[in-house]
Amino acid sequence: MFEEYSGYRLAGRLALWFSLWAVVGLLVGQLLLLLFAGSLVLLGYHYRHLSRLAHWLWKDRRLTPPHGSGSWEPIFNGIYRLQGKNRRRRSQLARLLSRFREGAEALPDAAVVMGHEGEIAWCNKLAELHLGIHWPQDAGQRIDNLIRYPKFSKYLHNNRYDEPIEMASAASDARLLEIRIMAYGDNQKLLLARDVTRLRQLEQMRRDFVANVSHELKTPLTVLQGYLEIMSMMPAQDEKQVQAMTDQTLRMKGLVDQLLTLSKIEVSTEVDPARRIAMGLLLEQVAEEARAVSAGRHTISVEIDPALDMFGDELQIRSACANLVQNAVNYTPEGGQIRVSWRHREGVGRFEVQDSGEGIAPEHLPRLTERFYRVDRARSRQTGGSGLGLAIVKHALNHHNSHLEIQSVPGEGSTFGFSIPSNLISAQQPARA
Numbered sequence: 130m131f132e133e134y135s136g137y138r139l140a141g142r143l144a145l146w147f148s149l150w151a152v153v154g155l156l157v158g159q160l161l162l163l164l165f166a167g168s169l170v171l172l173g174y175h176y177r178h179l180s181r182l183a184h185w186l187w188k189d190r191r192l193t194p195p196h197g198s199g200s201w202e203p204i205f206n207g208i209y210r211l212q213g214k215n216r217r218r219r220s221q222l223a224r225l226l227s228r229f230r231e232g233a234e235a236l237p238d239a240a241v242v243m244g245h246e247g248e249i250a251w252c253n254k255l256a257e258l259h260l261g262i263h264w265p266q267d268a269g270q271r272i273d274n275l276i277r278y279p280k281f282s283k284y285l286h287n288n289r290y291d292e293p294i295e296m297a298s299a300a301s302d303a304r305l306l307e308i309r310i311m312a313y314g315d316n317q318k319l320l321l322a323r324d325v326t327r328l329r330q331l332e333q334m335r336r337d338f339v340a341n342v343s344h345e346l347k348t349p350l351t352v353l354q355g356y357l358e359i360m361s362m363m364p365a366q367d368e369k370q371v372q373a374m375t376d377q378t379l380r381m382k383g384l385v386d387q388l389l390t391l392s393k394i395e396v397s398t399e400v401d402p403a404r405r406i407a408m409g410l411l412l413e414q415v416a417e418e419a420r421a422v423s424a425g426r427h428t429i430s431v432e433i434d435p436a437l438d439m440f441g442d443e444l445q446i447r448s449a450c451a452n453l454v455q456n457a458v459n460y461t462p463e464g465g466q467i468r469v470s471w472r473h474r475e476g477v478g479r480f481e482v483q484d485s486g487e488g489i490a491p492e493h494l495p496r497l498t499e500r501f502y503r504v505d506r507a508r509s510r511q512t513g514g515s516g517l518g519l520a521i522v523k524h525a526l527n528h529h530n531s532h533l534e535i536q537s538v539p540g541e542g543s544t545f546g547f548s549i550p551s552n553l554i555s556a557q558q559p560a561r562a
């Protein structure tokens with residue numbers, strides 16, 4: 130059993146030591162001399178142990194400390210105990226680290242742990258494959274020296290990692306990687322790279338499929354529509370049936386047109402920020418079309434800042450505004466009010482359509498811009514709605530660094546709006562003819 134540290138025991142030993150010397154000193158009548166001799170012996174004893182400790186710390190190759198006696202025993206034993214504790218903690222840490230590494234190796238993504246400037250601290254096998262890193266030879270190398278894409282260097286040093294970037298894999302140009310960096314801890318960064326080749330191929334296939342099908346459906350529908358028009362003029366026909374067929378054909382044509390618009394907007398990635406859109410004219414036309422659909426059932430007022438124009442893709446913005454205004458007409462009962470406005474507000478261009486219509490329950494709001502999502506399918510079918518309108522609005526606004534904002538109170542009405550950022554609006558120069 131180890132002797133543990135005890136302050137009382139130490140003090141007791143010291144008192145006993147000097148008492149013995151004092152008694153002998155009194156007996157021989159040399160108290161001070163013997164106390165002095167006792168102190169010298171004690172000093173020698175401590176000095177010897179100090180020197181054994183220093184020798185072990187600096188010179189000795191043995192891992193365990195030397196044995197101590199008396200008051201030095203708990204000190205050497207304490208060091209021995211501390212060593213054992215550290216050894217156990219180190220092996221626990223090593224086990225934990227290897228478990229983490231095994232976990233990171235099992236990830237379906239390439240993972241690289243980096244320092245502040247991108248110095249590689251560790252990477253898994255997939256990182257070697259996808260990013261061309263050689264482990265452990267590249268340990269400490271800056272990752273932007275190994276991945277030589279300007280887009281990647283910019284992303285790494287920008288220190289803004291909200292959105293991932295995409296780039297070709299080092300293994301093959303045909304493979305596409307989605308790179309995401311996360312900053313954590315004390316200036317550490319974690320890079321995750323995921324192979325998104327298949328995902329992007331599927332997305333492209335879906336887009337092509339929708340665009341092709343809509344395109345192929347357009348021609349037979351136009352032919353059908355033409356024949357139906359001719360049939361409706363013939364006296365012998367059953368008017369009701371022809372009308373029903375015409376209505377359904379028109380509905381299908383509307384759906385195909387919407388699908389085509391959506392796929393066109395979806396594929397156009399960049400809009401030209403130098404193209405000026407005369408918003409006054411555009412919104413007057415949109416309002417005029419809405420008045421024609423409303424046929425006097427609603428009061429439609431338009432409030433436009435005539436000097437405020439924006440830049441971007443006119444077809445997309447027209448589509449977005451027209452969909453929002455048409456929806457207000459479709460979902461507002463007869464006698465309702467619809468207010469369209471386009472104004473300068475706090476440095477941005479603000480577009481709003483406010484209606485006094487049926488409103489939308491809050492649980493539907495987050496899903497409204499999904500394709501084919503409709504609050505009330507039967508009601509939407511009556512209005513000729515396809516459920517694609519707000520999806521078109523969302524994509525068109527995304528391309529102009531904006532997004533749709535919806536406020537609605539069931540039974541009272543809704544406000545659909547968006548803000549165009551200051552770099553895409555102009556309030557000074559008049560629009561080119």
Ligand code: ADP
Nearest residue numbers: 456457460503504505509514515516517518519
């Ligand atoms: P739809 O072609 O069916 O109108 P949208 O994508 O334009 O499709 O709109 C999706 C759904 O959002 C609609 O079916 C409707 O239920 C709801 N909605 C859109 N605008 C309004 C509005 N102004 N008032 C009430 N509901 C609306």
